[in-house]
Amino acid sequence: MNVSWHKRQMRITRKCLSAHNIGGAVMKNYVITIERGFGSGGKTIGCEVAKRLGIPCYSDEIIQMASEESGLNPELFERLQQKNRNGSVSKNLATIEKAIIVSPGLSATEAIKDENLYNYQAKIIRRMAMKESCVILGYCANYILKTFPNVLAVNIQAPYHICHGEIMDRYVLDSDEAASLIAEKDIQRSSYYKYFTGKDWTNYKEYDVVMNSYRLGREKCVDQIIQLLRIKLGDKAEITDMKDMK
Structure with missing residues (x-):
């Protein structure tokens, strides 16, 4: 995981903190x-x-919410929890592409990258914390x-x-x-x-x-x-x- 990715996460968090203060x-x-x-x-x-x-109390519900948010099959998020961190989400990209319902702004390949799957979940968690x-x-x-x-x-x-x-x-x-x-x-x-x-x-x-x-x-x-x-x-x-x- 590179440093620039972590910096982006912190910028997102700061924006959420600003939104946390209303009036x-x-x-x-x-x-x-x-x-x-x-x-x-x-x-x-x-x-x-x-x-x-x-x-x-939220646990597996986060996967379902991330799936609905991203338009991706929930199985992709389940595999994210289970996969070998040195491996890939799937060896069969064609199968994964069929699992994508809607993913605005991202190609099939980009959408299923670990970082993007994680970002969908993180977005849900931040939103819940504010809500x-x-x-x-x-x-x-x-x-x-x-x-x-x-x-x-x-x-x-x-x-x-x-x-x-x-x-x-x-x-x-x-x-x-x-x-x-x-x-x-x-x-x-x-x-x-x-x-x-x-x-x-x-x-x-x-x-x-x-x-x-x-x-x-x-x-x-x-x-x-x-x-x-x-x-x-x-x-x-x-x-x-x-x-x-x-």
């Missing part, structure tokens, strides 16, 4: 971004945080929104043996199959993050907080995320915990 008043919405290890329970925790706060309060799972959202106000960046992990047991039970796999799937998913997530941000996915410095869901328990992770959100943002955002209303 001199900063919008009161907020975003919680969650990166997580496979089997750590991070998705469950993120969804519960969203439920408690009465806000949407509404939400939880976003994955997709380098903490990096994309790192200069946005009102963002809490979280990384959730768990000991390997806990993740291993979770994946065996969830997908009804034997020990070797679960180990293989965990390695595959975590490598995909790590390499995706590294490729598009130049950063280490597991580096605690990239986040406001890193949580061990095994030591804390999932319910306490939810409680702590909401508490940290309030501490970090104070009165800069409107935060309502449904638990407080019972």
Whole structure:
């Protein structure tokens, strides 16, 4: 990933930040971004945080929105998450060209480049951050929104043996199959993050907080995320915990 591409991303972010201020008043919405290890329970925790706060939680929906925005087949975005970073999105360009519905201003070849597919997703994430309060799972959202106000960046992990047991039970796999799937998913997530941000996915410095869901328990992770959100943002955002209303 070249430096000029990263500079373009920062310029886009600055423009979005200018748009974030409407008539001199900063919008009161907020975003919680969650990166997580496979089997750590991070998705469950993120969804519960969203439920408690009465806000949407986005994950795979980002692919569908990027597909609609770009006119590209959602499978292209799914492959972007899964591909070997040294490989190509597809060996069969003719097949890919047929998947393109509408892609204004870009040729079939240009539209499916990794950077352009990523840019579609980043555009969706920035738009959501300006539009509404939400939880976003994955997709380098903490990096994309790192200069946005009102963002809490979280990384959730768990000991390997806990993740291993979770994946065996969830997908009804034997020990070797679960180990293989965990390695595959975590490598995909790590390499995706590294490729598009130049950063280490597991580096605690990239986040406001890193949580061990095994030591804390999932319910306490939810409680702590909401508490940290309030501490970090104070009165800069409107935060309502449904638990407080019972």
